[in-house]
Amino acid sequence: MKPILSAKNVTKRYAKGAAQITALRGVSLDVKPGEFLAVVGRSGSGKSTLLNVLGGLDEVTSGSIFVNGKDIAGMKRTELAHHRRRTVGMIFQSFNLIPSRTARENVELALAFNNVGRSERRKKAARLLSSLGLKERMDHLPSELSGGEAQRVAIARALANDPSVLLADEPTGNLDSATSAEILGLLHDLNRGQNLTVVMVTHDKASARRVAGRTVEFLDGRIVSETGKGIRP
Numbered sequence: 001m002k003p004i005l006s007a008k009n010v011t012k013r014y015a016k017g018a019a020q021i022t023a024l025r026g027v028s029l030d031v032k033p034g035e036f037l038a039v040v041g042r043s044g045s046g047k048s049t050l051l052n053v054l055g056g057l058d059e060v061t062s063g064s065i066f067v068n069g070k071d072i073a074g075m076k077r078t079e080l081a082h083h084r085r086r087t088v089g090m091i092f093q094s095f096n097l098i099p100s101r102t103a104r105e106n107v108e109l110a111l112a113f114n115n116v117g118r119s120e121r122r123k124k125a126a127r128l129l130s131s132l133g134l135k136e137r138m139d140h141l142p143s144e145l146s147g148g149e150a151q152r153v154a155i156a157r158a159l160a161n162d163p164s165v166l167l168a169d170e171p172t173g174n175l176d177s178a179t180s181a182e183i184l185g186l187l188h189d190l191n192r193g194q195n196l197t198v199v200m201v202t203h204d205k206a207s208a209r210r211v212a213g214r215t216v217e218f219l220d221g222r223i224v225s226e227t228g229k230g231i232r233p
Contacts, residue, residue: 002069003030004164004197005054010063012049012221023049025221026063033164036191036198038208041218047201048169050218054199055088055167056080085114088165089158093173095150097142103129103153104138110160128156132186148179155186166190168200172207180204184211 012024023046031037031054039047052058053065056072065072067087072080097106107125116124129138132152142150151171158166168187172180188211190196202208208215214228 001032003066004033004068005031005199006064006066007050007054008064008066010050010053010065011061012046012053012058013061023221024053024060027221027223029216029223031165031197031199033197034191034195035214036188036212037200038212038215039199039201039218040203040205040208040215042203045218046221047218049221051090051167051169051199051201054165055090056083057090085110086161087163088167089161089163090167090169091151091154091158091171093170095142095147095154095174097150097153097157099142102139102141103134103145103149103156106142106153107157107160110157114161124160125156128159129153132156146179147175148182151175151179151183152186155183155190159190163196165197165199168198170202171200172202172204180207187211 007027007029010024010027011022014021014023027050039050041047049058053060060073067083072083075083098109101109104122104125107128108121111121111124126138129135132155134149134152137145137149145153171187172183175183184207187198187200191198200208200212205215209227212228214226216223217225
């Protein structure tokens with residue numbers, strides 16, 4: 001099975017004043033379609049940087065990122081924008097919802113950027129939010145939602161344009177243990193029920209291993225261990 005995402009000898013350096021920070025050091029990693037991959041490691045290990053370069057949010061210093069066999073670095077601006085909108089959906093620890101927009105409007109905005117008509121935007125946003133248990137909360141502002149509800153809105157927004165891959169950066173980092181388990185269960189169900197490829201960054205090794213078919217551990221910008229075989233039967 002050909003990988004849907006692939007990092008080949010990727011290095012990423014950032015300038016910090018007069019110094020340079022190396023976040024990724026020659027990382028190579030394949031992600032297969034339908035896989036649930038967890039990337040674990042302590043803060044500053046490079047795992048979130050990996051997610052950003054896979055998502056096309058950041059450029060690599062050297063090496064290559066391939067999406068369905070095509071190098072992101074060689075993409076034109078319109079192709080890269082399409083990758084960000086359609087190939088990957090991203091969710092974050094801090095939810096990144098627009099505070100002045102309702103739950104439904106936050107999801108609709110993702111569809112608007114993809115030139116979906118207003119009527120269809122409203123219908124699809126409502127369907128997604130209802131499917132995630134937010135039928136009665138879709139007209140509430142983010143400040144009126146619990147942390148778990150806000151993260152479900154963020155997941156609905158990430159799924160709005162039917163991505164092939166969901167990239168989740170510490171999706172339970174701001175949630176209590178019970179709510180974290182619910183969100184992890186939801187991601188697991190999306191992976192198994194819809195064959196959605198999931199790459200999740202987390203510091204919680206135990207939770208990662210419960211839901212992921214494969215876990216890789218980062219330390220100082222390198223992969224130092226790998227467990228699991230990938231896609232579970």
